[in-house]
Every structure is written in C-alpha cells, then in structure tokens.
Amino acid sequence: MHFIVKQTGVGGERIGHLTDFVKIPGTILETPTAALFTQGGSVVHLTADVLSWVFCSPQLLWVPLSNSIQLEIGVKVQNDGVAKFAGLSGHATCVTLNNLSEVTPSGHFEPNKVPLWTKNGKKMISANRYMDVMEIFKPDIILAIADGRTSLAEGNKRVSKAVDRTKQMLKECLDRYKASKDLQSSMLVGVIVGVANSRKFDESIQNILNHVNTLGGVALEGITDGTEESMDVEIDKLKEVFEKIGSNLPKDLVYIIEGCWNPAVILSAIEYGWDIFDGSYPVKLTNAGVALKLNFDVTKENDTMYLLDMIDERYKEDFKPILEGCECLACKKHTRAYIRHLLNTREMLASVLLSIHNLHHFDQFFRHARQHIASKTFATFKQHITKQCEMLKTFAPDRYKGLNGALEKPTLQKNKKIRVSDNVNSNIDCNSCT
C-alpha cells in the first residue's frame, strides 16, 4: 500500500492518494478523508448491503482492536483478513489498538504491555501479541501499538512512561513487520504520544524520525484520554502541536489523526497537512440522536445550527428531510418526524437512518474540502465551516459545546449506548403471538 501527495494547497493542506491495495487492485482512496468507524468489524449500525447504498466505491474501514479482538479466531480460520470476515470485502482496513474516543477506566500498566479495553474487560497486550493479530487481520494500514491514551493535562511521570513504552513497542513492531511475509503489503504507521510534556513529545517525534525509512505514516495520539474535558482543546494549542510535527517530519508520510474532533478542528488539522481521520465523530452523533447538517455553500450565509438534536419535540410534525437537497437515502425517503418518532420509541431504525445520513454528509464534507484544496480556496471553506461551529458555541453553549456538550445531556447519554443487550432484550414486543 502506498501514499502519494498529488497536489498541495495554499497552506499545508494537500490532496493525496492511497493506492496499491492488495485485495482491491486499482482502487484509489483520495485524502483528506475520514475512515468508516467499525465495531466488531461492521460499520456501526449498517449491514453490508445498506452500506453499499451509502457508498458505492471502496472505503477505508477503521478497526479498533478493542472492539474486534473477538473476531480473531474466525478470521484466522477463514484466513482472508478482517474485512472479508466481517462481510466487507472490497473495502480497505486500518487497524488500531483502542477506540480513542471512548472513556476507559484507568489502571495499572506493565512494562512493555498496554491495556486493551474490550467488552469483556481489560486485556494486557504486548507488541508481539499485537503483531500476531495483525498477521491474522491483514489490514492495509497498521497503527503501531502505542500508549497513547493521555490527555494534555496528564502528569509528567505518566507521559514519560507512555513515550518510553511506545518507543520500545514500536521497535518490536518494526522487527516483526520487517520479518513478516504476510505484512509486506501493509503499511506500518508510527504513533506520536505524550504531547502533554514538551520534552517527551520531542522525543516521540524523534523516535518516528529514527524509523522513517520503514514507516509509511505517522499517527497522532497523546492529546486526549477519551474524556469530554480532554477533547475540549483550544484550536491554537492543537495548531502548535501540528506545527511541531509538520516541521520535524517528512511530508511524504501519510498523516493520521485519531479522536472525535468537530469539523472546525478537522479543517485546522487538514490545513496542517493531516490526511486521515478516524470517523468516530459521525458515529458519536448518531448514537446521541444528532444529525449533521453543515452548509457547504460558501456563498450562502448560514443561519441554522449544524447539529440537529433529532429527538427534540420541534421535529414531531416536521415532514421535511433532515437536509433539503441531501442525496442520502435517509433524506430522499424519510422525514425528520419519522426519525424523531423512531428515536422517541427507541427503535433501532433511528440509528440506521441517522448513520446513513451522518456518514454520507461527513463524506460530503471531506469531498468539499478536497475540492476547495484543488481550487486553492480552502481558507474560505475553512472559515465558512468554522463559523458554523462557533455559532453553536455562542447560541447554545451548555447544550452543544461542540459535539461533546451534546453527549453530556442525560437524555442523549441514554441513547448513546444503543447496545443490543440493553435495548433489544428488554423491549416488550407486543403482538398476538405470545
């Protein structure tokens, strides 16, 4: 798998191509882009056939091991990679350790092992074990195992250990990677961690630089530990981080950023040359019952919110689509009132329809970003979108502080976990068949 920068913009933003996928020859994935976030190997809430109605071309799947390690035995027996096993052959995969946007309990660490938080609890995992799974999963992109779950407020001792541990584990990953026949067509990506401590941050960057000949890309962790507070980072602070990485590392690497960032932050990252995002943002919106509705037309002033809390009473009799003119199946065929009803009755179709819309719209967002990079008007687009994100902060600060505010609402919190076990089994289904 290869990454090529095709075109650069006025700032650091660029258009790139991911090519040479072994299983999907001829496919080119354009960057900047967001991956499709998966759980248990499936795009959250969507079966393969419904997904094919949202995207007709191959996509990059984001596969955190924390929610997919249970697939290991089956993938191994089938011996054709994780995408095929999950019914999504024809798509590319990027595997990482944890879902960075998820809050996990803190716990003790062991030397050269990091915790993998699965639905069955914590598993300590070494670099060797991680690479064992990679040989089975056969992803197109492997994010090296790292201790990246630290926020910018994290103490020096913890950050220091995180950087040291990540350094040691990267070395082990590289050894395995170089020795493995199976992984030669995969791209190994080094992970920067420990951003909270400037000296250790430098060390982490230097550590990537040391192996830059083998690594195909760089990923950024060590900013957030998954909590809402840690995600609430000033854009200026992030820009400093981007600046430092960008000025120290070569431009031909693919730049991947993890975490649930809002569109304004994403555009800032793109401006500094970041190429791939993990796709957790639209999933979190969906699980919170929120629809994304950005105005992409830079010639039109926007006067409505870019996030709709779909369970709100105001949509009860609103027979318009989520977004007028939107080409997604949810907007072409269904109304706000119907989606509101489905949320209100906690029906699973609500998440399906919101996923369809949010994934489509988020994809459109990146499509527009790429167009503006190509036509050298990215700054205008960024300003246009950023304004919409800021408007939400001004008008409803406690309600939507970015996305994270929305998730703090207790009612939304409830909807957030649409897990089969809670939702489905307890549902009293009433019919004449008893």
Add this chain to the structure above:
Amino acid sequence: MSTSKALSFKIQSECSTSRARVGRMKLPHYTVNTPVFMPVGTQGTMKGILPDQLENLNCEIILGNTYHLGNRPGVDVLKKAGGLHRFMNWNRALLTDSGGFQMVSLLKLAEITEEGVKFRSPYDNSEIMLTPEKSIEIQNYIGADIIMQLDDVVQTTFQDYDRIKEATERTSRWLDRCLKAHKRPEEQNIFPIVQGLLNPELRKQSALEHMTKDVNGFAIGGLSGGEAKDDFWPMVSLGTEILDKKKPRYLMGVGLAIDLVICVALGVDMFDCVFPTRTARFGCALVNKGQLNLKQKQYETDLNPIDKDCECATCKNYTRAYLHCIVSVETVACHLISVHNIAFQMRLMRTMRENITNGTFPKFVKDFVNEVYADKNYPSWIINSLQSVGINIIETYFLILYNNTITSYLIQIKKICILC
C-alpha cells in the same frame, strides 16, 4: 360478496388433496400473493430494517400495532403525515390490529365492559376508554389496507365458560359497531375476528354470525396463546371449514414454520407473528429444522452461511462464525439475522405457493415434516391435523402404533361432525 371494492380475492389454484390454496389478494396499496406471512412492524418500523430492504425481501404486506401507533407518534401526527404508509414510507400493503390485544396483554388495569376496554394510560396515568368506534377511528387515520375489528380478548387457556361465551357474543356485537363506525370502506377492509377460544360450539356460532356480515375477509383469533397444539388445530380447521372459501382467512399470531405448513394445509391464507424478528434479536436464525442459536460456541469457526440455500443478503455475505462474534453485541447482528429470518418466512411461503400451484403440496408437506422430525417421532397434532385434510404422513402400519392418538383424533372428528 361484499359491496366494498377495497379488496378482491382470486383463488388461482387449489390443492386437490388438502384445503390449501393459492390466491391473489388485491388491496388498495398492493396485490398480495397468498398464502402470505406478514412480518410485524409494531411501531411503524421493522426492527432496524429499512422499507427498501423489506421490498427486496419480497414482503408484500406488513403489520402495524394500533395501540402503539395511537400512543406514539399519535393520531395527530399520523393524520398530518397522511397515514402510516407515508409516515414510514412503505408503499405496499399494511394491516393494523385493533389495539384490544395490547390493552389486555400489556395493561393489568384494563377493565372490559360492554362499552369498550377501559384502562389507564401508561404514559400519563389518565383513564382511557377504547371503544370499537375509537379503535376504527384510529385505524381509519392510520390508513392500513386491512383493519381489524375490536374484539373482547380472553386468554386462550381461560376456562370459565360464561366469560368465554360473553366475550364471543360481545365480539360479534362490537363487530356491528365497528362496521357502522368505519369511515373509509372504499379504501380499507375491516376483518371480523372469529372468537370462542377452544370451545367448538362458540367458535362455530361466532364464525356463522360473522359470515352474515358485509366483509371482505375473516380472521381467526384467540389462538396461539399457550394452548396445547392438539386443542389448537381443530379450532383452525373449524374456522376454515365454516368461513367463506371465496374470502381470505387470516390466522392471527401464528408464525412457526411447522405451524405455517399445517395451517396452510388447513386452508389459512394469511399469518402474522413477531417471532422471526424477535428471535433474531436473541441471536436465533431460522432454518427448516428449527433455529440455530448463533451464540453457541459450535459456530465459532463455522464458515458456512446460516443456510446455504438461502438467497438473502445475510447468507450471501456473512458466515455463522462472524455472526457468532457480534450476536447480542452489535445492532448489525440483529439486522442481519432479522433479514435472514424474514427471508426464511418469505421463502417458505413462496415454496408452499409453488407446490400448491404445481399440485405437489401433499408431497412437500410430507418432506417438510420429515425434515423437521427426522427421528419420525411425529407429534400427534401433526399426524391428526394432516390426516384430517387427507395428507397421511405415516404408513398404516405405524398408525397402529399411534393407537392412543387415533382415539383422541376420532373423538375430535366426531365433535366436529356433530357440530357441522
């Protein structure tokens, strides 16, 4: 014939042995091929499945529950949306129940009087009276192609004769009130419900009474409520024998594969049940022999589809091993198994229609029963019910071994003969 044009039913072919028949039921929104299974979309949605997916699964008619829809989204919203078809964007046929069943099954505080069913709203605790008129009014707003009369529901295993008699007769009185209250007879069909629980006399009386009404089809209710199968089938048989053969007959709440096969043989045209979608949410996938509980460890490395002969999107793309990993964890697992289970029901009904048309239905039934009961240990109700419509699944020699069952069978036959 009924004076309303909202339904026309044409029988296309009949089994020369059993009472099974294939028909085409033309409804305002769609023409439905019978015998048909109708999946249940309780609250205006089929548990995580898009209407487009249902069309791809060849669903021709689905159910909505009046009680649930009347509460949420509520009549006002449905009225403004232009009915449930438009609200949920389902362009094929719909059927709604009367809401009476939920009152009794869900609400302990329900009190049934001649006027209607009185109960406390679980939403705001206010006292609500659901009358036959009210039920039809709501169903008129929902706008389904087929709507059900409000019936006086008594639990199937209930024993008190006087109460059963009262319920049966009241159901007939409520039918008159429903028919009178019906505002959209040109677009919607009211089906009366034959009641009488397990009492053949009352059932016969109920069926004969309903036969005198100006209606386009009938439902057989009050069954599938935990009664013994040996008690169940004679009531179905009694219904299909008395009810007008030119009109569709709908057996409420039945959806297990073996039950569908037997009841099609007994002459039933329509079925509904939550079972296929409900069992899917517990990780159970339907196959001819019963169901696979995909949670079981034996499927961990099983790279087969749920059913290699199934053409559904799930079987074409997913293995049992994968479903095993995500079952009861990811919503996608629910959707995938629901899709398969609905496909399974649709395929079973289609296969039956084809066999009836081709004149091979009795053989199909025998093969099916043999597949389900590979050990040949047939339950008596299956032997007897099929025997009653001329399908012998066991040789005469074996019949002797089933002496006891035959005795009870003869008694039942006698009962029916006396009645008819």
